[in-house]
Amino acid sequence: MSAAAVPAPLPLSYDDVVKNLEDLPSLPAVVMELLNSIDQEDVDISVLAKKVSNDQALTAKTLRLANSSLYGLQIKVTTIQQAITYLGFQTTRNLITAAAVTGCFAEGRCRGFDHRAFWRHSIATAACAKVLARQMRFNQDYAFTAGLLHDIGRLVLVASFPERYEQALAYRAEHDCFMLDAERAVLGIDHVEAGMALAEHWNFSDTMRLAIGGHHDPEKPGAGFLAAIIHVADAVVHALDLAQAPDGLVPPVSPVAWNALGLDEAVYLQLFRETELQYEEITMALLS
CATH class of the missing domain: 1.10.3210.10 (Hypothetical protein af1432)
Incomplete structure (x- = not known):
């Protein structure tokens, strides 16, 4: 007697994905703050820079990227505040996001x-x-x-x-x-x-x-x-x-x-x- 066929799993829906998002790794709180600040005019940049600097791994990755030939800086930046000064807030925010996201998901x-x-x-x-x-x-x-x-x-x-x-x-x-x-x-x-x-x-x-x-x-x-x-x-x-x-x-x-x-x-x-x-x-x- 043959074993009963295993039914194919049901197709996933958008709601199935949404339900699982809470279990996924989240971006550091300061990165979420940066993403939420995209359209805000009254952002205190120095406060955000200080918060990012408290995460040493994120800071190191961001500065490596800021000093790459991608941005062609004539000087080497060594702090997040310097990166903002030379590259601008928007560029630095995107670098921080890139650095955070690439380290976010487990392999x-x-x-x-x-x-x-x-x-x-x-x-x-x-x-x-x-x-x-x-x-x-x-x-x-x-x-x-x-x-x-x-x-x-x-x-x-x-x-x-x-x-x-x-x-x-x-x-x-x-x-x-x-x-x-x-x-x-x-x-x-x-x-x-x-x-x-x-x-x-x-x-x-x-x-x-x-x-x-x-x-x-x-x-x-x-x-x-x-x-x-x-x-x-x-x-x-x-x-x-x-x-x-x-x-x-x-x-x-x-x-x-x-x-x-x-x-x-x-x-x-x-x-x-x-x-x-x-x-x-x-x-x-x-x-x-």
């Missing part, structure tokens, strides 16, 4: 998920998005942070549902498909939706939320221009294979997003070179 919870490859891809996308934003005269800090966080929903799914995500990784390997499709087939939800849930939970700005939500579909109404920048940066980085991830598929590029950027071949060649150069240094700052 090794899901077999087959390469945590370092995930962050290498995210860092490369951030570097590429920053260069693209400069070309487009768009806010480079927003582009860098959105590039870094565009796939953060994958970490949400890995941390909250490790066994299910392991099955999604196996599905992707078997079917040679994009991770987005594997997530939808196995989990019933994808990393874009999970990323939107976390962005809401962590009080990200509307600009950041739209970029995370639209980076695979920049043509959808209201996606915003930043989503187009992240979409193109993501594809460029996959093509350059900087993360050396097992998923070597290059996602198709939306013609609408590509044309919206309107850059010529010479600019793209320069973009490739700058991304490769900056990627190494940012990776050293954030992952070492």
Whole structure:
């Protein structure tokens, strides 16, 4: 007599993801304060700088990034207050957020998920998005942070549902498909939706939320221009294979997003070179 078939697990919903967010690691309180201060005019910067300085690991990582060639400072900054003086509050806030987020999620919870490859891809996308934003005269800090966080929903799914995500990784390997499709087939939800849930939970700005939500579909109404920048940066980085991830598929590029950027071949060649150069240094700052 054959054993009864095990019923397939029910597809996950957005609410399932939201319910699990409370169990995820949270960003340091001062980083949440920084994120909440994005649209505030009366922020006491010196108080926030002092609070960040109390977290030595976060400060060290932030200063390593501030002193990288990404910002081309002529002097070496040694305090958060100095970083704010030379780079400005908005840039420093984004560096602190980058330093905090890259150290936030525990590794090794899901077999087959390469945590370092995930962050290498995210860092490369951030570097590429920053260069693209400069070309487009768009806010480079927003582009860098959105590039870094565009796939953060994958970490949400890995941390909250490790066994299910392991099955999604196996599905992707078997079917040679994009991770987005594997997530939808196995989990019933994808990393874009999970990323939107976390962005809401962590009080990200509307600009950041739209970029995370639209980076695979920049043509959808209201996606915003930043989503187009992240979409193109993501594809460029996959093509350059900087993360050396097992998923070597290059996602198709939306013609609408590509044309919206309107850059010529010479600019793209320069973009490739700058991304490769900056990627190494940012990776050293954030992952070492």
